[in-house]
Amino acid sequence: DAGVTQSPTHLIKxxxxxxxxRCSPISGHKSxxxxxxxxxxxxxxxxxxxxxxxxxxxxxPDRFSARQFPNYSSELNVNALLLGDSALYLCASSxxxxxxxxxxxxxxxxx
Amino acid sequence: xxxxxxxxxxxxxxxxxxVTLDCTYDTSDPSYGLFWYKQPSSGEMIFLIYQGSxxxxxxxxxxxxxxxxxxxxxxxxxxxxxxxxxxxxYFCAMREAAGGTSYGKxxxxxxxxxxxxx
Numbered sequence: 001d002a003g004v005t006q007s008p009t010h011l012i013k014x015x016x017x018x019x020x021x022r023c024s025p026i027s028g029h030k031s032x033x034x035x036x037x038x039x040x041x042x043x044x045x046x047x048x049x050x051x052x053x054x055x056x057x058x059x060x061p062d063r064f065s066a067r068q069f070p071n072y073s074s075e076l077n078v079n080a081l082l083l084g085d086s087a088l089y090l091c092a093s094s095x096x097x098x099x100x101x102x103x104x105x106x107x108x109x110x111x
Numbered sequence: 112x113x114x115x116x117x118x119x120x121x122x123x124x125x126x127x128x129x130v131t132l133d134c135t136y137d138t139s140d141p142s143y144g145l146f147w148y149k150q151p152s153s154g155e156m157i158f159l160i161y162q163g164s165x166x167x168x169x170x171x172x173x174x175x176x177x178x179x180x181x182x183x184x185x186x187x188x189x190x191x192x193x194x195x196x197x198x199x200x201y202f203c204a205m206r207e208a209a210g211g212t213s214y215g216k217x218x219x220x221x222x223x224x225x226x227x228x229x
Contacts, residue, residue, distance in 0.1 A: 042219030
């Protein structure tokens, strides 16, 4: 079975630009979560979606937004990029109440 | 608010020996789950082991075991018979009970870098 997939793998953007990151969950998983991992730190929770509804939001500015599609895939959007947004963005999928399975991540560099 | 503390920035172990990675947590929720993840240099988070707050026995998964001491709020990971491939970053994480405002959100510690020497 395919695991969680994320695209793109790497991305370089300039300050002020917008970025869209994509995630496809494991087949049958209806929940998708997004995490930001800055170098040298543990992942920080950004969003969780379940059945296309937002179920949780972390302490991130409104420049961060996300959505989930009918096929349970998800997009994370970040507007007006800052240097501090440079990080590994991890997507995780799970059936309700079970452990989260992570994708390989998207490494975003903002210059 | 939930908090996870990993006090060991780095640990070294000899191949084939056992090693314990420390994790303490803080929560006011009586129902929670504790997880350990391995993150190699490639970046992917690999699930290792899970312990529920109401589980009576310590969780085990192959060479991994979780030393769960609820009264002390600790959930240490024990890796037996270390292998060179165990060298990676290890994260302890906690999940609050499903149905809360942050459904299934994971709170991570700062991580411990484990280096296995031959």
